[in-house]
Amino acid sequence: MRQDQYKAGKELRKKISRKSQADFKRPGKRDTVLNMIKASNYDRIPELIPIRHFRMSQSPFAFYRGTASLMAYDLFHQPHTEQPVQAIGDCHLMNFGGFATPERAMVIDANDFDETHPAPWEWDLKRLATSFVLAARNKNLTEADARNIATALTTSYRQNMFEFADMNMLDLWYMKFDLKMIRDKARNNTLKALIDEALKKASQQTQQKVFYKITTNVLGSFEITDQPPLIYHPIDVKKEHAMIAIFMEKYIETLQPDRRWLISNYKVVDVALKVVGVGSVGTRCMVVLLMNSKDEPLFLQVKEARQSVLEKYTRPSAYAHHGQRVVEGQRLVQAASDIFLGWSTGPNGRAFYFRQLRDRKIAPDIDLLNKQNLAAYAETCGRMLARAHAKTGNPSLLCGYMGNSDTFDKAITDFASEYADQTEKDFEDFMKAIKAGKLPVAKE
Template structure:
């Protein structure tokens, strides 16, 4: 079954009243008999061509942007890892797994966590990318997170022994946080906070980090007004429009402009009632193609400038919603929009479930066979530059992300099964697997660089 259809089932699902948390935990303990925790450390020969897989994904992207995409991916092993979620997704599906399925992020590496504003204008820190969200084995997320800890830590030259210990600690934090969350009722789990000030208190010593405080300050300055100032200009006749900055920001042809313009009518209907009323006071004054990121660089992505009644502007981002990358690989069946929740709705639904609070402007729309999702562009949004962190700060950061991943998973009731399945041996099992997979990432990165050098990739 395709991942989007799975999410559709999740949205309809009701956990039968006859089941208790203890029942679900007992189910998890029984799963150890068929999927021992030690099996999560099992490794096997990976037999696939990374270049072929990258090519398969890039057939769905804008060809003219591929050279710049490859340049960004080639900057470092970590950048390559960010841009090739399809490789690890495939490898995880081929390997040993628990089979305990719940809503996962699908791409929960260290750099897919970031700052953003709650509707109440509080600064939050949480998962911030959901393009790969799907129903799958819970450990896929923790393995991707821990592999990224090794990858970024290795790239920064941190000692191997310290990284081994840190990765096991991160796994332990995930396990214990999930366990503790299911000592609470469902409503209390739902109301858990990801406000920065709360998270800093959860990890001993994190409050004292001056560097982390610097990133918090930077994020709070990155608001809607600063976005308007940076990306727009006022024409001689007094109209505001986006600045041209090719190849990242380019003008649209009339047909594309009209399609996105018309899609906004659909989008408004998917927003909350209060946002619908708010948007009724704004009109579209410009749309531009604006490419961002690494993994999503090359997808159709737009900025929409809205001008309000009585003044003021909002910048919204419209991103094409592709299926999870693993569905773009060779010999993988894809489902049509008529058979499933649209890809845009899949991504937005996952974001609203996995985040503790979300951008109030979230929504989606479809144009023909393409699906899009919408969010506010860079409003109090930011990330931590991991290359600036010393080991102690890196340690705080990774522990916070492990804590947040457990909070995200705990929103799916099936995560109670995970709490019964896990024991202390889990920490070592996923640590060993992630350390082994680090070498696979390095090998894939080398193959990618050779393919670019020999023009097998643009």
């Protein structure tokens, strides 16, 4: 059966050749960048939209992080295989990182699933490869270096897909990317030192440390400290106590019984809005502070879940609730997920999902990586993405399509370079709209 799937993958080349994956043609009916940005701002908090524009204006790479909807449109209009996986959706290099498993081991994996949805497998790979090209350009590396890094990613993805296609399915699902093992296999001492430093910082990132960093004792009661415009209280927590209780009850119902019991030992103390990321700025993202009888804190991040940018180009979501869509997609893709993952519905019918805030999380610091270490990170991301797609797609068919040569690797690299060029042009249009006063900007 595996050989049959491999042959089917080779046959798929007749429909969509591997070399055609290199092609990027700007869709003829593509709207202006200004209009597409305005459309992506729909239903965001108006006073936060200028901050979103400011964060996107820092570089083409930052702009790219905020324009997943624009690329989804472009990808739909390019040749693609229509072979689905549980796509990450907003698959760029900053949406991978380290975190603690429920067993408290440090692993690295995809860690942002706001846009997750079933979609063609190569869309994730193309978005990820383009992000590495833009990051390399942002670091003023040569174009040859940028292409080599993108090729390191795509080669890793293809070669690891062959490994995963041959693995026992249970072994594949149990597999985790242990950061300490990655550290031990690192090719140079500089990379080992960077991972050591990241692991050290993560070990110190406890809920108690976060508590002391972002709270204030006000007349014997703890509150999240306002730091407008990035952290502030949009509601009176005491007056809205009943609404918050109902919201939390709906969330707790989505947890499995042992976790319901665990969280029942904590009570909500405060709720504040907290601006996060680039693409998420303007959506309703909050921090909930809970305390137990021992005055131990638990911080939950609550993020608004909107329709995936991929849905209009693929098929309707299997979930009526977009918070559930995010949670179920994350559980499918990740090797280990936060024990507090869940979802709820707000008073206005908006969907939200929950996870722990800063639970020993490690974000990649691209500024610290030289070209060799950026290439090593690209290889790791390629391996992680291959595992995610092997779990939720047809790995033998994908292997048959990609083959043993570097034809596919080069095609994706070519696409990434071309799409990075398009992103830089879009960024120029974006900056012109800002300078013309058509898009408001506010520094943080």
